[in-house]
Each structure stands twice: as C-alpha cells, then as structure tokens.
Amino acid sequence: MTIMPNTPARNFWLLFALAALSLLPALNFYYVGEEAIFPITSLEMWQRGAWLKQYLYGMDVQHNPLFNWLIMLVSALAGWEHMLTVTRALTICATLTTGLLVAWLAQRLFRDKAFAAFAALAYITMLDMLLYHGWLSYVDPLFAMFIFAAVSTLWVGTHERRMALLLAAGILLTCAFLSKAFTAYLFYGAALFVLLFDAGQRAFLLRRSALLIHAVMFAAPLGWFALIPSGNLQSGRMFAEILYKLAFPEMGAYLTRLVTYPLEIFIWLSPVTLLAAYFWVRRRNRKDDDESQRLFKTACWIVLLEFLPYWLSPQGGMRYLLPIYPLLALIAARVVWQSGEAALATARKWMTGALALNFVLALAAFPYYQSHYRGKNYDDAAADILTLTQGYPLYSANTSASGLSVTAYLDQRRHPAPAVQWPPGQWQSGYVLALGDDAMLGKVYKKYQLGGDELYLLCRGEACRK
Numbered sequence: 045m046t047i048m049p050n051t052p053a054r055n056f057w058l059l060f061a062l063a064a065l066s067l068l069p070a071l072n073f074y075y076v077g078e079e080a081i082f083p084i085t086s087l088e089m090w091q092r093g094a095w096l097k098q099y100l101y102g103m104d105v106q107h108n109p110l111f112n113w114l115i116m117l118v119s120a121l122a123g124w125e126h127m128l129t130v131t132r133a134l135t136i137c138a139t140l141t142t143g144l145l146v147a148w149l150a151q152r153l154f155r156d157k158a159f160a161a162f163a164a165l166a167y168i169t170m171l172d173m174l175l176y177h178g179w180l181s182y183v184d185p186l187f188a189m190f191i192f193a194a195v196s197t198l199w200v201g202t203h204e205r206r207m208a209l210l211l212a213a214g215i216l217l218t219c220a221f222l223s224k225a226f227t228a229y230l231f232y233g234a235a236l237f238v239l240l241f242d243a244g245q246r247a248f249l250l251r252r253s254a255l256l257i258h259a260v261m262f263a264a265p266l267g268w269f270a271l272i273p274s275g276n277l278q279s280g281r282m283f284a285e286i287l288y289k290l291a292f293p294e295m296g297a298y299l300t301r302l303v304t305y306p307l308e309i310f311i312w313l314s315p316v317t318l319l320a321a322y323f324w325v326r327r328r329n330r331k332d333d334d335e336s337q338r339l340f341k342t343a344c345w346i347v348l349l350e351f352l353p354y355w356l357s358p359q360g361g362m363r364y365l366l367p368i369y370p371l372l373a374l375i376a377a378r379v380v381w382q383s384g385e386a387a388l389a390t391a392r393k394w395m396t397g398a399l400a401l402n403f404v405l406a407l408a409a410f411p412y413y414q415s416h417y418r419g420k421n422y423d424d425a426a427a428d429i430l431t432l433t434q435g436y437p438l439y440s441a442n443t444s445a446s447g448l449s450v451t452a453y454l455d456q457r458r459h460p461a462p463a464v465q466w467p468p469g470q471w472q473s474g475y476v477l478a479l480g481d482d483a484m485l486g487k488v489y490k491k492y493q494l495g496g497d498e499l500y501l502l503c504r505g506e507a508c509r510k
Contacts, residue, residue, distance in 0.1 A: 473505030
C-alpha cells in the first residue's frame with residue numbers, strides 16, 4: 045500500500061524561494077536574443093508620450109502595449125538607464141507569480157497545502173523556466189501569467205459557483221490579449237469548452253450573468269481596435285501573424301516536427317515531467333478519490349486541447365506554449381505526489397539538482413559566455429559608436445538581434461536624447477547601423493564582430509571625413 049506523502053509545505057516553499065534566488069543573477073546579464081525590442085519600444089513610446097501604439101525605430105509595429113506600459117512606469121521611477129534590468133525584473137515577477145497561481149489553483153481544487161506548494165515548485169524548476177524563459181525579457185511569460193490566471197479563475201469560479209471570479213477571469217483574459225495576441229482566447233476557449241461538459245458546471249456557465257461576462261470579454265478586442273489609431277490595420281496584422289504560422293512546409297519537415305515537438309517539450313519541462321512519466325509507467329501511482337480523479341482528468345483534457353493547435357501547426361516554438369506549462373506542472377506534480385513518499389523524495393533530489401545547475405550557469409557559465417563571446421560586446425560597440433558619431437545624426441536600419449541590442453545600449457546611453465530612428469528617405473550626412481555593406485545606405489566606416497554576427501557602421505557626407 046502506498047503511503048501518502050507527509051512532507052510539510054514549508055520544505056517545498058524553501059526550495060521555491062531558492063529557485064527565485066537562482067533567477068536573480070539574470071538581472072545583470074547583457075541583452076540576449078531579441079530582448080531589446082521591448083526596452084527600445086517602451087523608451088520610444090515614453091519619449092513620444094504615446095500609450096496606445098508601440099514604436100520601433102520610429103515606426104508603428106502594430107503590437108499590443110500592456111508590457112510596454114509596465115516597463116514605462118517602472119523605468120520612469122528607476123531611471124531609463126536601467127530599462128533592461130526593469131524588463132527582466134518584470135519577467136521574473138511574472139514567472140514567480142505564475143508559480144504562486146499554480147499553488148493557488150492546486151489548493152482550491154485539491155485542498156492540500158503541501159501538494160499546492162509542491163505543484164508550484166514543480167513549475168518553477170522546469171528546466172525551460174529556470175534556464176531560459178523564466179527570466180528572458182520577452183512578453184511570453186507575462187502573456188502566460190495572464191492566460192493561466194484567467195483559466196484558473198474560470199475553473200475555480202465555476203467549481204465554487206462564484207461569479208466574481210468569472211468576472212476576474214474576463215479582466216485577466218483582456219490583459220492577456222493586451223499583452224500580446226488573439227491566441228489568448230484560444231487557450232481560454234479550450235478550458236471553457238472542457239468545463240461545459242460537466243452538467244453542474246454547464247448550468248453555472250450558462251447563467252445569464254455568466255453569458256454576459258463572456259460576451260463582453262470576447263468582444264473586448266473590437267473595443268480596443270476601435271480605440272487605437274489605425275486599429276483595423278493592427279487587427280489585420282495580428283491575424284496575418286497567426287495565418288503565417290499555418291503556412292505548410294515540406295511534408296518531411298512537418299512529419300519530423302510532429303514527432304520531435306512533443307519530445308522537445310517533454311525534455312525541457314523536466315525534471316517533473318520525466319519523473320511523472322517514470323512513476324506512471326512503473327504504476328506507482330496511488331488511486332485518488334473520485335473528485336480528485338475528475339479534476340485531474342479535467343486538467344488533462346484542457347492541456348490536450350490547448351496543445352493540439354500548436355502541435356499540429358506547421359510552425360511555432362516552445363515559447364508559444366508557456367501558457368500550458370503551469371497546468372502541465374500541476375498534472376505531473378499530481379502523478380508524482382500520488383506515487384508516495386519515496387517518489388517525492390526522488391523528485392526533491394532532482395529538483396534540487398536543477399536548482400544547483402541553474403546557480404552554476406547563472407553565476408559562472410553564462411556570464412563567462414557573455415563577456416567572451418556575445419553580450420558585453422554589444423555594450424562596448426555602443427560606447428564606441430557613440431564616441432565616433434558625436435555631433436552627427438545617427439540612425440539604424442539593423443533589425444537583427446545583435447543590431448537591436450546595440451541600438452538599445454545606444455538609446456540608454458543617449459537618453460534623454462531621442463532614441464535612434466530609422467533613416468529618413470533623404471539624409472545628407474551622418475551614420476547608420478546596417479546589416480551589411482550597403483552602398484545605398486552609405487560607405488563602410490567601421491565593422492564590429494559580435495559573436496557570430498557582424499554589424500556595420502556606415503557613413504554619408506561630411507561624417508565620412510571625420
């Protein structure tokens with residue numbers, strides 16, 4: 045007979061706190077990938093006094109701006125020279141908040157504080173969260189937080205027949221949409237669809253007040269696009285972005301993706317997913333009570349329906365599935381939890397090992413990589429470019445990850461001077477950051493090697509004789 049785990053919740057919360065500490069060194073990392081997009085656009089919006097439209101190099105990029113609003117508000121208080129640190133801090137806060145929401149959902153559904161703490165720990169120690177997406181300053185962690193919060197309040201509100209939580213779900217779902225994309229409604233809709241199959245929950249969800257709340261929340265994008273300038277163009281671009289991911293590749297590549305995509309996710313969400321699979325195969329899982337089994341199956345159906353469109357889609361990366369991670373963590377954690385005290389002890393060891401690995405990478409390995417290959421040289425290049433170009437106009441026509449990173453450091457160093465813009469149609473003298481040697485833009489003034497990328501500083505007119 046399997047003995048139920050008796051580890052106190054505080055043990056899991058201590059490891060959760062260590063996981064949070066392991067994310068903090070990322071605040072000092074240099075730019076990674078395309079992280080510079082949101083700091084740059086936030087600074088440009090702040091300088092323009094624009095709150096509804098996102099600008100990059102002076103151009104409307106037609107993305108929703110809620111993440112920018114948060115960056116603008118905090119950077120205005122902390123100082124714009126800290127805009128990367130602010131953006132990273134907001135991402136880490138979103139990640140940790142999602143972990144706390146996992147605990148909240150687990151507690152409300154399964155009524156076990158220790159299991160709730162373990163589920164939160166299972167989420168935060170997933171390798172993809174610890175090593176990369178948990179601190180990377182893309183909008184996806186914030187987007188995932190709002191979506192999971194909306195799904196959680198929907199589920200708990202329906203489970204407990206609380207209309208106030210349903211209203212909260214509507215507000216949170218709107219925040220998710222304002223953070224990024226229409227796909228927020230796909231995740232929420234999948235959860236709503238599954239919950240409607242339960243007769244008792246269906247009766248609650250079909251009440252007049254519940255229908256009204258859902259009608260308003262699903263109509264919210266129409267109100268947003270009516271409010272913002274050129275809203276019809278932005279809505280068209282956002283739909284086009286979704287359709288682009290449906291472009292069908294070569295059949296061999298698609299079939300390969302169908303096999304490798306779930307495996308990639310499964311591995312990167314370890315250790316809890318691997319442990320859950322192992323204990324499930326070994327049939328170590330203790331049978332739950334009827335109500336808990338029903339809740340567990342509901343979570344599985346929600347995850348399956350949310351996952352299928354991204355699995356069957358011809359294109360898409362792991363970060364698009366961040367809204368599913370919390371429920372996957374809850375499911376895997378439940379399997380491990382029901383496998384007994386020995387299984388839980390094994391899980392703690394693996395999760396502690398994941399934390400140790402993250403501390404080593406965050407405190408030593410990644411800083412070394414950034415100082416010797418790619419990262420610090422972005423800031424160094426920006427400092428050199430600023431010295432070389434003083435007194436002349438400076439533009440950027442480089443939208444690569446490295447070009448954006450250098451531009452972000454230039455903007456930080458130049459503020460409160462206007463952020464670097466796209467070169468105008470006619471300009472006589474000055475400098476421009478370019479992807480390569482482009483005679484149409486100007487003559488090569490200097491070339492920078494940034495890891496495996498090259499950045500060109502081109503000049504025109506009198507600036508070339510400096």
